[in-house]
Each structure stands twice: as structure tokens, then as C-alpha cells.
Amino acid sequence: MADLTQFFGGQGFDPSTVEPDVVSPGDYTTIVTDACIKKTKNGNGHFIELQLQVLDEGKFKGKMLWDRINFDNPNEQAVAIARQTLGALLVAVGIADFKDTDMLLQKVVIACVKVKDGVENNIRTYKVAGQTQSAPATPVAPVAPVAPVPAQPAPVAPVAPVAPLAGTYTPQQTAPVAPVAPVAPVAPVAPAAPPWER
Secondary structure, three states, X not given: OOOOHHHOOOOOOOHHHOXXXXXXXXXXXXXXXXXXXXXXXXXXXXXXXXXXEEOOOOOOOOOXXXXXXXXXXXXXXXXXXXXXXHHHHHHXXXXXXXXXXXXXXXXXXXXXXXXXXXXXXXXXXXXXXXXXXXXXXXXOOOOOOOOOOOOOOOOOOOXXXXXXXXXXXXXXXXXXXOOOOOOOOOOOOOOOOOHHHO
């Protein structure tokens, strides 16, 4: 047995006096500093272990985060979760054909971090770094429909009387025929409603 009181001012060490070394929940811009495949503790599976460093300015800059993506496991649910996480990571860093963990090194990605049991960080998912959410589009006022402008008919020229042809019957006329007056423009007709609106 070893007495530790001599190291802590004659008393036992009180763990509540130390704040856990965890990153607060949130989204952080990170860089992948290490990526490797390891065996699970029980030896019946494998996981990708990632080490990421926080790049964001502020209190957590330089802090390290770890993620274990359990892609080879007898538990199907663990594998399904791992595939979702790995898929989000690969999309976020732009890798379409993942063949080697070294492909992840030095990739910048947003890690969506949560805190487990108040003492440990977990990464829920990953997002593309450098994307900002665009502001919603400003609605545009609808434009009032413009009434169609009817084509103006060309004025009709007066018709001159025609001389009868030789040897043809012509009725007797008492007065010459008056020229025809130009036709007045016709008012536009409202378009008929489509059949589904009748």
C-alpha cells in the first residue's frame, strides 16, 4: 500500500477539484492528424482510430479528439453506425473511393462533438469544412400579368368599281357603288379558362 496524502497536502485527492479535460458540445473545425486500423479488445473485430486536432480559435484550439469507427464487428448495429459515420466523414473530406487510412491524413473536417457521461468526448458525425449556411433567399414580389395587346388590323382601301367584261350580263345600276368604310378594331376577348378550371 502506498500513502498518497504526502503529495496532496496531507489529504486525499478530491477529483471534483479538477475540471474534466473535454471539449464542450458543438461543431469544431478539425484536422486529421492520425488514422490507423486497430483490433477490438476482444479480438473479434477492427476499428479505424482517428486523432483530430481542433483548429478553431478559442479555448479549445489545439485540443485533441479521438474517434473509433467500428466497421468490423459481430454486432450489426455497431457496423451500421460505423458505416454512417465513415460515410459522413468521407463525403465531408471528398473521398469517393476509400482504400487506405492514410487518405484521411491532413484532411480538414467539421467534427460534431458531444460529451458522454460528462468526462468523454464522442463525435456524432462529420460535415464539410468551410461551408457557411446560406441566408434564405429574399422572396420576390410576383409580377402582375400583362394583358395581351391585340394586333391592329390594316385599314382596308376603298374598292374601285370594276368595268364589266365584254359579252357578260351586267345589271342596270342607278348609282355608283360607294367605297367600303374601314373596319373598326375589335376589342380583345378574354381568354377562355382551361377545362380544369371551368
